[in-house]
Amino acid sequence: MAGEIKQRMIDSTALLLAKRGLQGTSFSEIIEASGAPRGSLYHHFPGGKDELVLAAVGAAGERAMAVLEQLSGRSAVDVATAFLALWRSVLTRSEFSAGCAVAAVTVAADSNELLDRAGGVFRGWRHSLSDLLTAGGVDERRAQALAASLIAAGEGAVVLSRAERSLEPFDLVANEQLAVIEAASGGHPRHHDDPTRSDPA
Amino acid sequence: MAGEIKQRMIDSTALLLAKRGLQGTSFSEIIEASGAPRGSLYHHFPGGKDELVLAAVGAAGERAMAVLEQLSGRSAVDVATAFLALWRSVLTRSEFSAGCAVAAVTVAADSNELLDRAGGVFRGWRHSLSDLLTAGGVDERRAQALAASLIAAGEGAVVLSRAERSLEPFDLVANEQLAVIEAASGGHPRHHDDPTRSDPA
DNA sequence: GTCTATACGAAGATAGAC
DNA sequence: GTCTATCTTCGTATAGAC
Incomplete structure (x- = not known):
């Protein structure tokens, strides 16, 4: 099928963007x-490279959205844990050579069109995470701030860990974020040796 | 003086890296x-571009370190506020066209040498911030996690706001981080309409 | 030590055969 | 619709004059 090869090109592009910018x-x-x-x-x-990159950013956004949609009905801590585990697995599976394609594109974007697409992805993530946290027991206003924080801290932590080629910064940040979410959601407990570390997939 | 022009080249490079990657x-x-x-x-x-970029990353690191060194003796909330204000001013003064040069280099690094330099900068920031937070009333172990979180959240928030070309995500994240720091440092209060927004320089 | 002109290579895009 | 060969552009690096 023709769609097969096209999708593979998009996925390969997304991976390369996450690795090399x-x-x-x-x-x-x-x-x-x-x-x-x-x-x-x-x-x-x-449309050449521009069009392909646009598609890859969209695909990267959709992939994370698909993971989030699976988490409907879970506790706020579970949601945050799963989201952070996603990024941790990107680091470990690539041996620190990959990060987030959307962020990589944002910091090197050369057109407003590309920036719009990246911004749309982040907005989608924020909205989805916020809803999940609200459903998971967090106050609605607070959930918006926590969703943005979770994404920002995750993205930043990935950058730190890539640069230092160590999980230390990522784990420090992830644990800190989970503690905040736990407190904000009324203290649903999490496992002692944090579940972020159980690599999914 | 010969050092003048050399420094100007380094600074220009750092700014361009922060804007275009x-x-x-x-x-x-x-x-x-x-x-x-x-x-x-x-x-x-x-050494050409590689050498110049290396110098620019170092300079960007030093610039933030210099700001941090000014904050010795201040409260944990003051320290966090000043650090976040630094990034907020990068966004506002560039109208969302600039971010962090060190992060931009990290996500597109093509050599271990460059990655090492970026990692060294982040380590330096983490260490310095951690010391400041400890001196500002935060428990020492917790200060390490909060320092990493502050940097990660700040870096990530800059990316979100660049992509969305809006201060909304940055301010959500900054306020959330300040609330956490305030709680962790024993509740030194901060102003109601947060001081992050007072643009320095 | 500063400048100009140029060589060299890489990357994106295209044209035309199959 | 798929492929190959090529064209153009651009960015880095260098050489040699001043």
Whole structure:
């Protein structure tokens, strides 16, 4: 099916963006990584690299959204734990060579269109997380602040840990965030050796 | 003096890195921005772009360290407020077009040398902030986690606000972090309409 | 020590065959 | 619709004059 190869190109692009950043990701690498023929790239994406990157940012956003949707009905601590575990697994599975594609694109964006797409993804995450935290026992106003904090702290912690090539900063940040969420949600307890560390997938 | 022009090249590079990212920053732009003659670039930096970027990351690290050193003796909330205000002013003064040069380099680093430099900067910030928070009334172990959280949340919040081109996410995150610091330092109160917003410099 | 002109390579885009 | 070969642009680096 034609959609197969197209999707593989998008996914490969998202991964490369998360590893090397926007301008650090070349067409040649995408082609090699996806196994796609060079000619078909412009067939599927007439807009070239810009169009492909736009699609990859959207896909990265959707992937996280899909994870969040699975968490409906869980406690606030569970939700936060799962969200942080997602980022931790990105670090461990890539051996600190990958981070967040959306953030990587944001700090090197060369068009408003790209920035809009990235902003839309973050807005979506904030909204979804906020709803989940509210449902999980957090006051609605506070949930908005905690959702933004969770995303910001997670994103930042990934950067710190990539630079230091150590999980130490990420784990410090993750534990701190979980403690705050726990307190804000009325103290649903979490496991002692925090569940963030159980690698999913 | 020869050091003048060299410093201006470094500073221009740091600013461009914060705006456009690593590979998005070209030599031509640096030359234009710094007003330096093209020939003198390789005179001062025989190692070319790599050497210049390395220096710029170090300079960006030092600049924040200098701000932190001014805060010795202040309360934990004051320290956190000043640190967050620093990032908020980067956003407002650049109209959301700039972020953190160290983070931008980290997510697009193409050498271990560069990653090491960035990691060293973050370690330095963490250490310094942790000491300040401890002196400001926070338990020593907790101060390490709060220092990492403050940096991570600040970095992440800058990314969110750049992408959304709005201070909303940054302010949500900053207020949340300040509330946590306040609680952890024994409740030294902060102003009602948070002092993060008073732009320094 | 500063400048200009240029060489070299890489990356994105395109044209035309199959 | 898929592929290959090529064109153009741009960015880094260097060489050599002043």
